[in-house]
Amino acid sequence: MHETRSIRVPLAVVLGLFSATAFAGGIALIAGSLDPSLGLAITPPPELLEGSLFDSYLLPGIVLAVxxxxxxxxxxxxxxxxxPxxxxxxxAAGFAALIWIFVQMVFIPFSVLQAVYFGAGLLEIGLVxxxxxxxxxxRSPRLAG
Known part of the structure; x- marks a missing residue:
């Protein structure tokens, strides 16, 4: 990696925050699907899954977290x-975030969180x-031909 401390640190922060919130969101979806009484305020209503491949948020929660x-x-x-x-x-993590949000927006109406996480994915790619x-x-020495 071309060493630029001023970019490496914010990139690590964005990646770390994204990881922590993806894990927390995934756990919330899993908990809400296993026991609806545990569903947190951020768990979308199950009606949003109608017409999708999923009958609960269990698998999406596992994918989000893991x-x-x-x-x-x-x-x-x-x-x-x-x-290296x-x-x-x-x-790859940034593109995965963008794909996750695109797919999510097919089933779940727009929310500010979707825009924030889409922006975070773009930020990760931009920082790299x-x-x-x-x-x-x-021209990066690794990209030079």
């Missing part, structure tokens, strides 16, 4: 440890592009 939260956690750790493919992991020098018009 896949999306896990990808962001792994990317965050890789960025903090300056692992941390930029790839961060971009800055780190690689792509948005500054530089």
């Amino acid at each position: 896949v999306l939260g896990g990808m962001h956690l792994v990317a965050c750790i890789m960025v903090l440890r300056r692992q 493919h941390a930029d790839l992991a961060a971009v 592009l800055l780190q690689l020098g792509v948005l500054r018009g530089e």
Whole structure:
């Protein structure tokens, strides 16, 4: 990874916050689907799943916590440890976030949280592009041909 501390730190913060909230949201969806009395205020109504592949929020909750939260956690750790493919992991996590929000918006009406998380995914990708020098018009040594 092209080392730029001023970009690496905010990237790790965004990835870490995304991971923590994805895990918490996934747990809320799982808890709400297993026991509706445990459903938190952020658990969408089950009627929103009508016409989807899901009859409860159990599987979406597992995917949110494990896949999306896990990808962001792994990317965050890789960025903090300056692992060689941390930029790839961060971009993959950012694209996963965008895909999650696109799919979610098919079934769930627009909410401000969707815009926030879509923006966070774009921010992750943008920070990696800055780190690689792509948005500054530089050519990264790894991208140079």
